[in-house]
Amino acid sequence: MPRSSLTGGLIGSPKVEVFVDMGHPFLNRTFDGFLKIGTVAATSVVAEETYHCVRKGSISKAKVEDALKKMCKEGAYWGAVAGVYVGMEYGVERVRGTRDWKNAMLGGALTGAVISVASNKKADQIVIDAIKGSAIATAAEFLNYLT
Amino acid sequence: MPRSSLTGGLIGSPKVEVFVDMGHPFLNRTFDGFLKIGTVAATSVVAEETYHCVRKGSISKAKVEDALKKMCKEGAYWGAVAGVYVGMEYGVERVRGTRDWKNAMLGGALTGAVISVASNKKADQIVIDAIKGSAIATAAEFLNYLT
Numbered sequence: 300m301p302r303s304s305l306t307g308g309l310i311g312s313p314k315v316e317v318f319v320d321m322g323h324p325f326l327n328r329t330f331d332g333f334l335k336i337g338t339v340a341a342t343s344v345v346a347e348e349t350y351h352c353v354r355k356g357s358i359s360k361a362k363v364e365d366a367l368k369k370m371c372k373e374g375a376y377w378g379a380v381a382g383v384y385v386g387m388e389y390g391v392e393r394v395r396g397t398r399d400w401k402n403a404m405l406g407g408a409l410t411g412a413v414i415s416v417a418s419n420k421k422a423d424q425i426v427i428d429a430i431k432g433s434a435i436a437t438a439a440e441f442l443n444y445l446t
Numbered sequence: 447m448p449r450s451s452l453t454g455g456l457i458g459s460p461k462v463e464v465f466v467d468m469g470h471p472f473l474n475r476t477f478d479g480f481l482k483i484g485t486v487a488a489t490s491v492v493a494e495e496t497y498h499c500v501r502k503g504s505i506s507k508a509k510v511e512d513a514l515k516k517m518c519k520e521g522a523y524w525g526a527v528a529g530v531y532v533g534m535e536y537g538v539e540r541v542r543g544t545r546d547w548k549n550a551m552l553g554g555a556l557t558g559a560v561i562s563v564a565s566n567k568k569a570d571q572i573v574i575d576a577i578k579g580s581a582i583a584t585a586a587e588f589l590n591y592l593t
Binding site: 335336339340342343346347377427430431433434437439440441443 | 479493
């Protein structure tokens with residue numbers, strides 16, 4: 300079941316947990332990827348903005364609003380990419396019937412192509428994005444075996 | 447032992463395998479990361495350049511040389527980042543004594559900082575790069591649990 304938890308570092312540790320059941324493993328995984336990776340991206344924006352504020356020693360309403368907007372934007376983008384990737388890898392696994400690094404390669408290529416088409420890029424760029432997505436996914440998969 | 451294999455799609459499938467023993471698990475892992483991820487990056491450059499050549503229907507000596515240079519550059523860069531990351535994650539694991547996603551987060555942050563320092567960036571940018579590296583590593587680690 301998709302589950303996203305966000306734990307802050309404040310006193311009392313506020314904890315947000317989200318449970319959603321979309322009724323199908325494909326959708327569940329996709330949504331789970333969206334939530335988890337979106338949370339990571341949003342958290343990294345918080346860390347970055349906090350650093351900027353601490354560095355400059357000032358915090359204003361405009362800055363907080365700006366940070367919130369950035370959190371939503373980056374979170375949604377990373378989440379969308381991750382969701383598409385997780386869904387694609389699941390699809391590739393079902394079609395191929397096996398689990399290996401080639402799933403990551405194909406899933407990455409499909410994700411690159413989908414994101415590229417979705418952002419209205421040219422045919423040439425779509426192929427290049429598919430190759431790049433494929434390389435990044437394969438590298439991430441290999442890294443995991445290494446560590 | 448670090449091992450890198452590169453298999454082409456040509457007739458007869460040329461296969462290159464590299465075995466190197468650096469004498470210490472830390473170095474072995476780091477070098478292994480460098481080889482594996484460097485190979486992935488170099489292969490993706492080959493795919494990209496091949497697509498460009500097929501698209502334009504022409505292939506020249508200058509283009510092949512250019513592709514080779516790009517392979518070395520991208521391969522070395524991705525390899526260096528991956529090597530540092532794998533080494534850092536191993537170090538963090540040894541210090542913390544456990545294996546979880548926090549290792550990826552800390553390893554990513556250290557890698558971001560190291561790469562940032564190595565590219566002569568300003569102090570501000572180093573912190574931001576550490577945060578970004580941390581986010582990317584954490585996202586990659588989470589993605590792996592999902593798929």
